[in-house]
Amino acid sequence: MTAGVTIEFSGLTKTFGAVQAVSDLSFTVEPGRVTGFLGPNGAGKTTTLRMLLGLVRPTSGTATFGGTAYRDLPSPLATVGSALEAASFHPGRSAANHLLTYTQAAGLDRERVQLVLHRVGLGAYGDRRVGGYSLGMRQRLGLAFALLGDPGVLVLDEPINGLDPEGIKWIRLLLRELADEGRTVLISSHLLSEVQQSVDEVVIVSHGKLIHRGSLASLDQSEQKQVIVDATDRAALAAAVEAAGYTVSPLRGGVLVENAEAADVGRIAFAAGIAVTALSQKRVGLEESFLHLVGEEGAL
Amino acid sequence: MSRFGGALRSEVTKITSTRMWWILAIIMVAYIAVCAGGAAALFGALGDSTNGPSISGESLAPLIYSFGPTLGYVFAVLLGALATTNEFRHQTLTPTFLATPRRGRVLVAKLVALTGAGALYGVLAMIAAVGAGAGLLLAFGIDPQLGDPDTWALVGRSVLAMALWSAIGVGLGVLVPSQVAAIVIVLAFTQFVEPILRLASSIAEWTAQIGQFLPGAASDALVGASFFSLAAGAGGGGTMLEWWQGGLVLLGIAVLVSVLGWFTSWRRDVT
Incomplete structure (x- = not known):
């Protein structure tokens, strides 16, 4: 495992035509803690995470991992693991082969494939084509992809969406475990209740703007x-x-x-x-x- | 280099880990074997009659073998186009670019991997064309010219043509990321638009000069024989490029569509 580094957002802005999806977002995400990135649907969470991961080009501003942009990381999957909302699988490819293609692309040890499949509870289903997977299994496969390079930073977009109660309990423990190992864990959600048992810190956005940043307790203090x-x-x-x-x-x-x-x-x-x-x-x-x-x- | 090697291995695994490549290959091989065998039998049976189309003995075998690339190239283009449009359709560009953030490296690796796959399709296409064609020529007592080095040069150039067509497919898939649109364009252009353009271009000397640069004409020039160029040649205005010029035209098209696609889709935001 590589060490968890601080994620730094600085003046991050994205404009789609006339719509400002993300406006001047600046905050940091520290290692060793689970940070919830919260906001209603359409608040710009996914766009922000995609800019962080080099998939979407910011209109202005930067998002880095300890000062290094994603595309400049020497070994991206071994530094940052991510699972984004969209189910990104070829339905005709088995889960193990899905993971193998990215293991090869990133130059990782191919034994990682079975290791991460077991870690997310899909050990027995690796040879099945992903087209036959349930939503919960797809979520777990997305998480397996994130863990592939044993990264120090995890960026997960709506990881709890679609999981059954047992799966939710399981992922809460996993997130806790990952943060306790010193990793930086950033998870997004549109429901605070979904993540409030897992997160230490919250970053709340609405209409692409930062509206609250602090510990979970800080949110409690504003309670009326x-x-x-x-x-x-x-x-x-x-x-x-x-x-x-x-x-x-x-x-x-x-x-x-x-x-x-x-x-x-x-x-x-x-x-x-x-x-x-x-x-x-x-x-x-x-x-x-x-x-x-x-x-x-x-x-x- | 090792990073490029990883990206290349990944692209090869992507091709081999779904069923599509061998399903397409089986259809292609069956189609070519039936057509090449059928044509060999037809011309073999007509060989002695005076009222049938007359093709001299030594030009018949290469024509039959050229069924490999002339019928097979559409499969090579589809293989390449599906390899890229699948990434858009199933949103696998996201994990692909996460594993290899340098997008140019991914595109070049894909082009190289699919060029190799296209060459493999070329080998399979020629096994089908030569296997079925030579077998039936022999059955009708016609020399299949398997001892002639020109025959094997044609086989080699056919494999090269198939490899280049697959690369064109990759570029086309980047330029037209919609899978349905890409398939429609491939089928409509190769089966309908280009044959008409080639026939139309053969009516005058100056149009024939342009027509020889059409991708199908360039491919026929590279292969060195085809029924189409025979028909066009009979029309009088058929002008052909040299085989290496035909190869360069195909390579140029592959590079052109890939570069255009790089700007229109590949470097864009992945949402």
Whole structure:
């Protein structure tokens, strides 16, 4: 295994005609950690990763592995392993031969083929043509390609998409293991909930722009607390809470109070002489603060 | 060099690891054997009659053997074109360029690998043409001229022509990445457009000068014999390049379409 290096994005921009897919993206991804690259579909994640891997030419800016562009790496597959979203297989070729072609192209030891097939759990299916593979098996084969050169850096686009619950559990352990070995692991996803158990760091993009960068905990800190309260005289209750300086909005089953503790809202109602029929604290989850960050499009 | 060697080995594995190359080869061999054998039997049977087409004994055998490249070249072009268009169609350009980020190296390796595969197709085509053709000529008591060095020179030039056609296919596949479009262009051009152009070009001296540079005409010139040039020659205006000039024209076309394809698709973003 080669050492994990830092991935550096600097002012990365890509314009397709009039559409700015990625705008001035700058951040770094450190070794020894799993970094989630998050954003709704169409946020420019795949384009960013393809620019990093030399498949798409940036309009401006750079993306490098410790200062070296992908195409200038002396042995690319042994330095960076990647699995991109699109299933890139010839359906008539066996998985083992699929991997063999790239093993030869990269000048790697051909024993790596069986080794990585076993590591991703496809050891018994290597001689089968990929056309007969399930979506989950294709994902695993994509991962086998990424691991082919035993690289210090892994770039995985939506690796959890299409896996069954058992596969999801398996990949979480694998990602953890790879990061603990000192590798740089960058995984993209459009769902925070899908990766929040695996990632240490998050980079959030929306409309091609960086909107949040930090640890998973940093996302937790931006979490807001809400209270749902109800009374027979709902209008009087809302007025009383609003008068105390809170922002309220009507719900079907009560009133939603932003940035509040249940105890405080209860005290306000009590002081106003309103009998509360329901009072509960609602914690905004990571997913909701993620959606809040990426805006309405995140709901797609 | 070793990096190029790796890319070349990879391209060879890509050809041999799917079923397409041998399915195409079997169809080609059967097609050529049936046509060459059939023609040998037809002209052998007509040999003594006075009202049939008359082809002298010593020019019959090379004509029959030239069925190898004249019927086989479309298979060589398809093999080359499918090798590149498959990469676009199945999005395998992504792992290919990840393993070999220098795209020029990939394209040259592909051209070299498919030129070799085209030469192998040439050998198979000539085994079919000479095997079936000579067998039936012998059966009708006609000298198959297997002892004549000119016959073996024709076989060698035919293999070269097939190799060059396969390289043209690779370039065409880069220039026209859509597999369906590439196949339609190959079939329409080789089976329909070019034969008409060649016939049309033989009507006048100056058009014949241009017509001899058509790829099929250049290929016939390289091989040194074909039924088509016989027909064109009978029309009066048939002009042929030297065999080596024909080879250079095919090589030039292969290089031209590859270079054009490099700019229109190969160096573009892979999304």
